[in-house]
Amino acid sequence: MATTEDQHDPGFLAAQAVLVTNYQKLINGKSVFGVVGDGKEPFDLVIVVVDDAHAALARTEDQFRLRVPASHEAYEKLLNLFAQDLRHQSANAWSELEDKDPTALAQVPFWAWADKHDEVLRILRPHREEQDFLFVWPLLAEVLHLCTATATSKAIEIRPSCTPIDRIPSFVRAHRRVYLTATLADDSALVTDFDANSKLVAKPVTPGSASDLGERMILAPRALNPDLDNEAVRVLARQFADGDQDGDGVPETDPVNVVVLVPSAPAAAAWERYADRTWWVGDLEAGVKELQGGHVGLVVLVNKYDGVNLPAGACRLLILDGVPRPLDGVERREAVALADSTVRLAREVQRIEQGMGRGVRDNEDYCAVLLMGANLAVAINDARHLALFSPATQAQLKLSRDIARQIRGEGLDAVRQALRACLGRMPQWTQRSRRALAEVRYAPQGTVRPEAVALREAFDLAATRRTLAAADRVQRAVNDLGDRDTALRGWLREQKAAYLHLTNPVAAQQALAGALNDNSFVLRPVNEAVPTQLKAAAVQARAAADFLAAQYGDGLSLRLGVQALFENVVWGEEERSDDAERAWQALGEHLGFTSARPEKQYGMGPDNLWALSATRQAVTELKTGCVTDTIAKKDINQLGGSVRWLNDHNPEVEALPVMLHPSRVSDAKATPPPGMRVVTPARFEKLKEAVTQYATALASSPDRWADEQAVREQLAHHKLTGDRFFTTYADPVCAS
Structure with missing residues (x-):
């Protein structure tokens, strides 16, 4: 069938051509496909295929987040409006905000946000046509009272717990929505972000086996030998980029492209003496073309773990040197409150898996992957982490661990030999790798966490003013969770209290006090709890x-x-x-x-x-x-x-x-x-x-x-x- 990039193309409108477009064009507050209330007639879409659902989820969340920069006049007005509330939650966090401390982080309590909703509207609405607001305001205006607001020294970030995706009627009314993903082991985000039907998401269409996927050897040098040091791995990477795979200073093979993913500028600086190129997000389009065009050497990509395709020779050795840290205020707060929760682990594993997938794009492709540092070694050694990877990645990790057991403790030269088996296409490796993937059978059921379904349903109820029903829906999820994850249980009880406040403020504060018993990092009630005295261990x-x-x-x-x-x-x-x-x-x-x-x-x-x-x-x-x-x-x-x-x-x-x-x-x-x-x-x-x-x-x-x-x-x-x-x-x- 023909394709087009123009939504007004007669072939597309007559269902004789496939429209190829990007997420931002479809999902934004000024979408050409129509937004509720803008007077445009929504497109009647039969099928929407969301390619690379990982990237789509990240971009969709960003589209539904209103960021008021510290340089904007509304920032100081909002801070002043909630000064007393923020100071009550944390006097230290308030002082950090006043000092413009880059580490400052404070959430506006849900009761203050809801009670002062009219004042918030008076502050924000006059700016709705400005660049910072233009593409977000139409998506959030009707659910502003259900959003959370988090203050940092850089911005006040306003976002809902679930995206009100129904603001884009062309998308939600499509006859079919198809999400393509190679690595989502946990499909819950499709429900919370895209309002996908949880029962259908739990029945994914998968290949008969994973034999159609590319080949990866995945090694964590620290997991092989905890005494190995990161600088030695950097030297090895430079040598492979030069074709010196045995490390004797003389190239004996063709040089390969080595791509290093790092989460920050300081992490990139550690590679400076070894890198041929260091690329930031704005450099990627031209940079990826350069890699795909031939040998470049050792390339460092800063804070870009998804949406980059590096097929074939564009990347033969991929190195993850750390994983992206939470950057926005809401994620930073979640990282503290849910640090010990499976939910947080699943998010971290998803980011790792996204990064590891950059170097292999089809079943003929191959790539070696090194995971640097102890944190990434823990991720592929700890049983709780391992269970959260996709089946194909689990199979590749198991095979790589089997290889690793043969070389464990022998130093970096053993890692070299393993990498050479992969990159040199040695039959004893390639045959085992193909067989390992061919034996993988995808689970017939997808993973959708019950609490994610509950939060989606609760948000939809609250958006239609049924807040008591929303609170009750979250409480049922708390009951079902039992004692399995107390950090998550406390977090959910805070969400319940937020909905309850809209009809019963007294009961909301009581519910929040209960949440503190499960998770000491949730919001503190108006009637502050007395700090518990710390008791030393007897021995x-x-x-x-x-x-x-x-x-x-x-x-x-x-x-x-x-x-x-x-x-x-x-x-x-x-x-x-x-x-x-x-x-x-x-x-x-x-x-x-x-x-x-x-x-x-x-x-x-x-x-x-x-x-x-x-x-x-x-x-x-x-x-x-x-x-x-x-x-x-x-x-x-x-x-x-x-x-x-x-x-x-x-x-x-x-x-x-x-x-x-x-x-x-x-x-x-x-x-x-x-x-x-x-x-x-x-x-x-x-x-x-x-x-x-x-x-x-x-x-x-x-x-x-x-x-x-x-x-x-x-x-x-x-x-x-x-x-x-x-x-x-x-x-x-x-x-x-």
């Missing part, structure tokens, strides 16, 4: 052994898990502050300290609190994103305020003031709290070395990490006990 070694035994099933997982903790503390990157805070909390648990994040849980107090003993607690502020030569007065004051907070809430405990900062030197105008100590990057490296050795020793024999006596010996040997930790791995603050 540090026993607490550490119990935690490690529950967390890790084998020694490799323990070593990778500890490495991943330190990987998540990135100095000089303000955007990674949430990761650093969570990693520091988890580090305390690995060492047997009761560990909490009061600022996130209560909106006050320090970033982190460790109970070092029954009478002493470490009050810690993490300033890993700072790049200053001295500790600013405001940061010193913040730490002093956190010490006072602990004294007020637990006066029987001595507070040890601690800060993670690139400098131990206090600003001349600041007065550090007595006894303050600083974990600098140099001290942090010593700590990393000690904890890594602690984990390695415990992982040296089966279940040794669950042995209280063995843990006690290692804690003492590496000076990781409550009485020695900060005297060993932190310096006293000094005056400038």
Whole structure:
């Protein structure tokens, strides 16, 4: 059949030609296909085929998000309107917003957003024809009261929990909607974003086997040998790009294109000395053509894990050096609240799988994939992660693991040999790879999470003013979830409270108080909960052994898990502050300290609190994103305020003031709290070395990490006990 790119083409209108267009043209507030209320006659579409559903989902979510930049006059008006509400949720987050701190993040409480809806409209509506609003306002105006608003120092982001896709009638009224995807192991987003029929989504049309897919060898060097270092992998990548696959300095094979996917500019900088090209999103169209045209060498793509096709020789070795971090405000908040939830894991796995799919586009194609770092090694080694990959990827991972078992622990040369088997088309690899895919049978049922269906149905009910029914629908999902995922259960109960508030504010606050019992990172009720006093473990070694035994099933997982903790503390990157805070909390648990994040849980107090003993607690502020030569007065004051907070809430405990900062030197105008100590990057490296050795020793024999006596010996040997930790791995603050 003929094709056209013009929606007014007579052939298309007569159903004699297929229209090829992009998502943005169909789904936006000024869509040429019509938007509810714009007076245009919607197109009568028979079939809509959504190619590359991954990319479509990301773009659709973006189209339904209103972003009010900090430079816009409406930004300050909205901040002022909700100042008291934001300050009540977190005085520290409000201060960060006032200081234009890049890490600032605060959600407007749902009750404040709903109660002040008329004022919000008066602020936003006059700007509806401006560029920042033009293509989004018509999609959100009618459901603005159901949206969440998240404030950062860069923008206020407004988006609904599910997209009101019915604003595009041509799309929702199409006789058939077909979603094409190679890697969606969890199809829930098709329901929440596209309002797809969950029963039909659960019955996907799949090939008889995965033999039509391309061939991939997927290796994580750290999972083969936790002692392998990232710089050695970068050298290997450069050598393969030059045709020096055996690493002797002399090219012996044809050079190949090596493509490296990184999530940020700092991650790209680590590749600078090895890269022939570094491309950003705006460079990709021309860059991909260059790769498809012949040998380029080693190319770094920054923060682009989907929508890039690199077939055949355009990419023979693909390297993922990290995964994209949540960038917008809503995702950042979800990352904190759902950090331990399967929902969050599924999203992370989806991004990894998207990235791994860039280098193989058909069944004749092949590509080797390296996953750098401990976090990605965990993703293909941990059972919870593995179960979330698509069947074909699981089969390729299993085959690659079988190959890896033969070479584990032999260093980077073993990785070279495995890669050469793939890229050199050695029959013992290619035959096993084809057979592995041919044996894959796709599951007859797709995966649609019940809570995703509930949230979609609840949103649709609320959009038609049936808010009590919406709250009841979410509650049924909470009941069905039971005790399987308490973080998700608390998150859902917050959603229920938001709908309940629209008809019964008192019941909504009661529901929110219940949500806090499941998830301490949800919104705090108007009548604030009293912070719980942190109690030290009776015996540090026993607490550490119990935690490690529950967390890790084998020694490799323990070593990778500890490495991943330190990987998540990135100095000089303000955007990674949430990761650093969570990693520091988890580090305390690995060492047997009761560990909490009061600022996130209560909106006050320090970033982190460790109970070092029954009478002493470490009050810690993490300033890993700072790049200053001295500790600013405001940061010193913040730490002093956190010490006072602990004294007020637990006066029987001595507070040890601690800060993670690139400098131990206090600003001349600041007065550090007595006894303050600083974990600098140099001290942090010593700590990393000690904890890594602690984990390695415990992982040296089966279940040794669950042995209280063995843990006690290692804690003492590496000076990781409550009485020695900060005297060993932190310096006293000094005056400038």
